[in-house]
Amino acid sequence: MLISEPTLREKLEENYSHLFESKFLDEIIKVGFRSSIKRGGLLIDIGEEMTHIPLILSGVIKIIRKENKKELVLYFLEHGDTCAISFANCINRQQSIFKGIVEEDVDMVLLPVDKIDKWLVKYESFRHFIIDSYHFRLLEMVESIDDLAFLKMKERLLKYLKNIANTSNDLNLEITHQEVATDLNTSRVVITRLLKELHDEGKIYSKRNKIEILEN
DNA sequence: ACATTAAGTGATT
């Protein structure tokens, strides 16, 4: 996709103009690569090195922690977000500690590492953006830990489902019990039973490959 | 019609 495509500036302005001055947007457009990944695609895997920092224009990315075959979903990234962890990874040439899977077709601009250092000094807005991103991700991470420690699986499940519904702006989720189980690092049987309970309580409606959120 | 994949369930730990 060409960087000069007219929609790029519009999309950038739509998501980042309240953060970045137009002079900075010009630079982003000049050196950034427009890129897109389809649902199911891999943005980054654990152990890989990142060479670019993504600014997400649309779509959703699922951030996962993985430890010997077991997985746990930590949070989702959407338009206006960036992968905060990638900054440190880029600057220090460190390997990613997360896996990023595309949950909904992603459209993004990739910023090359070598520009990042200069921009951090040159643009206060960018500096603040990075620090804010880090802060927000830290809060999300703490929330994940809290959920893990203090919530029962049924509560975690409902929260997880609502979270997806929110980020994707759709109360109808196309997802299997197995996928949910994998994301929450539990077994399919457990999810099936809890979904049935939530269904009977009128909080959701579920059938094969489909879960609808009925309450907010 | 048959095979495959998704979901439901009782019993046990």
Place this chain on the structure above:
DNA sequence: AATCACTTAATGT
């Protein structure tokens, strides 16, 4: 809440 073992239902070829 996890695991096993099995059944039933939905879907693809």
